[in-house]
Amino acid sequence: AAGVIQSPRHLIKEKRETATLKCYPIPRHDTVYWYQQGPGQDPQFLISFYEKMQSDKGSIPDRFSAQQFSDYHSELNMSSLELGDSALYFCASSLRDVGGPEDTQYFGPGTRLTVL
Amino acid sequence: AQKITQTQPGMFVQEKEAVTLDCTYDTSDPSYGLFWYKQPSSGEMIFLIYQGSYDQQNATEGRYSLNFQKARKSANLVISASQLGDSAMYFCAIRGAQKLVFGQGTRLTINP
Numbered sequence: 001a002a003g004v005i006q007s008p009r010h011l012i013k014e015k016r017e018t019a020t021l022k023c024y025p026i027p028r029h030d031t032v033y034w035y036q037q038g039p040g041q042d043p044q045f046l047i048s049f050y051e052k053m054q055s056d057k058g059s060i061p062d063r064f065s066a067q068q069f070s071d072y073h074s075e076l077n078m079s080s081l082e083l084g085d086s087a088l089y090f091c092a093s094s095l096r097d098v099g100g101p102e103d104t105q106y107f108g109p110g111t112r113l114t115v116l
Numbered sequence: 117a118q119k120i121t122q123t124q125p126g127m128f129v130q131e132k133e134a135v136t137l138d139c140t141y142d143t144s145d146p147s148y149g150l151f152w153y154k155q156p157s158s159g160e161m162i163f164l165i166y167q168g169s170y171d172q173q174n175a176t177e178g179r180y181s182l183n184f185q186k187a188r189k190s191a192n193l194v195i196s197a198s199q200l201g202d203s204a205m206y207f208c209a210i211r212g213a214q215k216l217v218f219g220q221g222t223r224l225t226i227n228p
Binding site for chain 1: 149151153159160161162163166168207211213214215216217218219220221
């Protein structure tokens with residue numbers, strides 16, 4: 001079965017640079033979520049989109065922005081990168097909020113961002 | 117707001133034994149979903165099992181089962197006949213609005 005695709009898998013950036021992470025959800029899934037997992041921590045919710053509209057927002061820095069496109073893929077744009085942004089960034093996808101097991105979030109393999 | 121508490125930072129179990137990973141939760145929502153994910157050392161987050169708050173039966177998926185005690189707000193994961201490949205980090209999560217709220221995780225090590 002098709003899974004969530006994330007690119008790139010690894011990214012190394014310098015401080016103050018920008019980065020763009022891409023996410024391709026499971027076919028037919030219309031909701032995309034972004035999570036950040038720091039070293040030794042649990043994933044923290046950043047932002048989500050349903051039908052190309054932002055649907056929920058968590059602890060996402062103002063330096064970060066995201067959007068969902070007409071083909072449902074999503075991009076997370078990160079500017080003025082800081083050392084503390086080094087983390088594993090997950091994208092997850094699900095069917096829309098219908099309640100029950102149908103809206104289980106399936107995670108991509110993650111993008112490991114290292115800021116030097 | 118939702119909260120997940122996993123009180124076991126690490127567990128060590130002999131291969132083929134059963135293991136229970138604890139998870140308690142707090143929520144004011146009348147309807148919610150509870151999830152368990154496995155994160156091997158390679159980093160991916162693998163969905164294991166789901167339990168709905170109104171489900172009458174405990175969820176089961178192969179060797180995974182969920183001991184759901186709603187009154188006690190607990191949703192413990194039981195892995196039967198553990199295997200070396202079960203060594204990983206395990207996260208319990210609750211679905212609040214749309215986002216998942218995770219616990220701190222339990223690192224499970226299976227010894228041969």
